[in-house]
Amino acid sequence: MRTYIKLFLSTLYISAFTLGGGIAIVPLIKRKFVDELHYINEREMIDFIAIAQSSPGAMAVNLSFLAGYKKAGVRGALCATFGTVLPPFVIISIISIFYQSFRDNEIVRRAMAGAAPAVAGVIAVSVFDIGRSVLGVAGDRKLSVVTALSAFALSFFFSVNVVYIILACVILGVISAFAGKKL
């Protein structure tokens, strides 16, 4: 029971502070679930990000579900998901009452302008951490660097949908598995 409550409160806390959406949740999940609670390791987190991005819906919901499942099965997954969904539900329910004044609030606007580069900076730190663990493992490091740079270029310069990029990697992985067996 304690694990379920812990999962719920952890994702509740993360979700309440995930500004920026999508990938912005990665540094927060890493800090809480990998570094603090040790519910998942960094490699699993990277795998979960791939799965979450390949699935429809919101990154935060999918990633919480996976992390919750790893720690405490289906019930854990549901507790983690509920924790993620609740903050936007409550916050928007409240703000919808006075959303016009909130939208035009100068203090909120300035705070968000300050938070935006910080969100990018916090993700940048995660990029270094994840880079160290992905490119640091034994294996074909050159191939990994080429894959990472290709994925970066396709997404950043050519705005290719994330799903296609991951799908292409899955196909390459399948091919390499079959090729590996024959050799």
Add this chain to the structure above:
Amino acid sequence: MMWELYFAFLRIGAFSIGGGYASFPLIKHIIVDTNKWLSNSEFTDILTISQMTPGPIALNAATFVGVKHFGQAGAAAATLGFITVPLIVVSIFTYVYFKYNATDMLKRIFTVVRPAVLGLIAAACASLVVLAVWGDSHTANYRAVLLFALSIISVWKLKVSPIAAILLCAVIGIFLYK
């Protein structure tokens, strides 16, 4: 009517693939054009508010539309609608991942996928940097550069939690921006 709301967001959830911004046109089509639950300007408002509040944009929109037309129950229906299909799909992927992750095939696949994920996170980060530092203008915003550097140093070197670093920069932003 509540069912319509549920199924509208079920559709949105099912077809939002590849990140928040990719699903904007679909959300707009279903919410504004087809069902007329929000006006164009209300839709723009909810996008703006989503950027000022935590949580995924689609969930913020779901709550906003639900509350406006059917109160809290509507917000719950829209939220549940949005997560229905994603949770089914993720459950299937989760099952496959944990059942087969010791197999050679899945190991090979993730050996290729992991560096790609690194590249994709770096790309998302780069987009956010460009948006925060340059925005719509051609000159770099030195305040954004300062806060970007401050957040990196505080999380990386001083081991401050990411949330604390973001909140700190938000507070500094109140005084720094005009």
